[in-house]
Amino acid sequence: MWPVFDAAPGLMPRSMTILSLLLGAVLFWQAQGAVASSSDADLPRVDGFPSQPIRLVVYTSPGGLIDVTARRFAQLAQEHSGHPFAVINRPGGGGIVAFEEVLREPADGHRFLAVTRSNISKMVAIGREDLIDRIHWHASIMDNAHVLITNAEEGPSDWAALHASGRRAGREQRWLGVDIGGVKHVSGVKIAEAVDIDMRWIPYGSGGEAVAALLGNLGTAYLGNPRDAMMSDRLRIVAVAAEKRLREFPEVPTFAELGYPGLEDELIWRGFAFRRGIPDDVQAWYDALIRKVVEDPRWVEAWRNEAVNLRYRDAESFGRIIERDRDEFRSYLDRLDLLPDVEQQASGFAALARPPGLWLLAGLVLALILGMAVLLPRSRWRDGAGELTLLFATMSITLLVLLLTVRLPAANPVDPIGAGGVPRLWIALLLPLSLFQVWLCLRQMAPAPGGLQTGRVLVSLGLFASYLLLLPVLGYALASLLYMPALILYLGYRRLPVVAAITVGWLTFSEVVFQRLLFVDLPRGWWFG
Template sequence: MKLPDRRHFLQLAAGLAALPTVPRTVRAQAYPARPVRMIVPVAAGGLNDVTARLIGQWLSEHLGQQFFIENRPGAATNLGTEAAVRAPADGYTLLIAGSNAANNATLFETLGFNFIRDTAPVGSIIRVPQLMQVNPSLPAHSVPGFIAYAKANPGKIAMGSGGNGSPAHVIGEYFKLATGTDLTHVPYRGAAPAVADLLGGQIQVTFTEMATSLGYVRAGRLRALAVTTATRSEALPDIPTLGEFIPGFEASQWVGLVAPKGTSSAVIGKLNAEINAALGDPAMRARFADICGTALPGSPADFGKLIGDETEKWGKVIREARIKPD
């Protein structure tokens, strides 16, 4: 599948400021004049949903209108994403987007939309590390030890994930490609059942979102080997990064806000300013830290570049590992 045109996306983000000044100012002052719908393309309770509710509450309090959450799960986030991109580009329908959007551009051969072409970036919100963790019965206490054991036992280590093409699966395949290890992928319907089987010993390793299993690691029921981000996590400062053993290795989940293509630059600018204000607020940063999230402030163009870079990076992994959706 041909990847979306990154140049188009970045030009769109960078060109937002080029619209006429007077209409932009008027729209910025008037917006929002009524409640705003924020589509979350996953079920309630997960990372994207919690992020949406935190940022939605801030926007409601600071912009004077209700930003209400509409969960539209299904088809690996594609159902809710398509509903958002087909909505009027008036600023009253927004989309909470996550790492799945970058993966799905390559993972699905046929979609009813092109994420990069059909959306306008508003702002990134948080980045969350994945945690490489094993069942304590596995005789591996470090990343080098795990790699050595895996190479001595090809195909015998079961790697669980939240489903084919999920961020945990794609990151796991990235690890396999980077280390030359042969792990057997076992897909589950979500991260929670994968962690449950990891606790029970039915599988031996996962690369799940940190908040899902942090409590089990701290209780000693799971063994954390590494975090996937470029820097160590404040939640587990003694746990190394994978990059400390595999040069250049970096992976994380991210969450941000996008709007339908053609949404006014005034609206996007106003929303971006409020998101960045939220990310600079100590109380909000603490609430994001509760879900192991690190604030990711920046401009719409910065977010556009992140999405483009992630789409390209994970597209290569998906093709090389020959990952197919459920």
């Protein structure tokens, strides 16, 4: 990259040297960590495994309990195996994105998943139970009971007060939580039914937001993890959905003690899973490693005051739990009307909002937009052709989206706005405003500014789009090696040594920083590996 700066001598100031030194210091830290680790001879030897850093894929953003579990595990696993472990976060679709990523990779054991019970509820809820079957649920390592938490200063002081307030005639009790149709929602529904409380579930974006709302006395209770209550002395656990009382909260009764048996398994488990088909010896290696980590005194100590039940379950026992959970979620989500309605045959107007009617309509809209883009510049409205096409595209797509809102769950007493309410509101504002803009455009059409080289943009765009399409085929390195010089030369730059330096410099930078340091797996290509 340095030849670029040839024109301006002295452009490598002291600040750059300092930056390099600091970065070097960080890399040295990392190297120190790697050298300090030592392998454990007790792990079974597997030929050719592991041959690269092992990725532990977490399905949430960094910071949650499963992320902390994965990072603590990776730290000890690295020490016991003497091999690098990297935790990578792949949030999206309640875990589907992470699962799909692991399923895309070879079944060689270099990539595995940190999983929780939430994954099962999500897959059932969105009709992707196939993912449950394509995954090998290897081991569960811990669980923690769900607890009902109240505001210690302004809310019910104990279970009796909470229950009495919930049983008062005509009063719906507000329970705060996360995710409609998620594990905690289903547990909340089960608990409310068992204790005969008319409960309204108020979903928040995250546990933290829900706890904040509870501290602000915006709900009566929060259904969450015992750990949530440890954050503040203004939170109090009033009941535990477990077999035994929690060691950290010995004064809090279980639901069974309160006279409501059958709620002993309202918990969230955490464990590990692989793509099906990894070799038996690799599975045995993981078996030994996981056992070593969970028996490590540092692991036990790290979770000592976290109200967590460190319970190891092997694949067989874990598999039974998965099947039980799957059945339970199917049953409850069906009752709550939260399962995808795959059987229902849409008819009439609604049929257009589903494939294949939807695809036909989308194709028609696209064809119309393209037609406008071609015809308008040849019409008497040519001066405003571009903006008119943009507005027409906006309105057409908006109308298509409006049609799609018929597929969404309708407003109901619990959610009086419904999933389609707000999009319809934006559409109701966008459509007339776009029409008004069309009117303005037709009234004050101004010719496009001269001197624009639109053709050059279209060719550059074509090059970039071709590069993106070729990436999965040729791989990142080769595709970039073709694309970068091609675009630079097309744009008119002719100093070939600089072009070569820029291309090689960028490829080296992206390989070191993204691939090696940040574990971004750039496309490898179908042919070139």
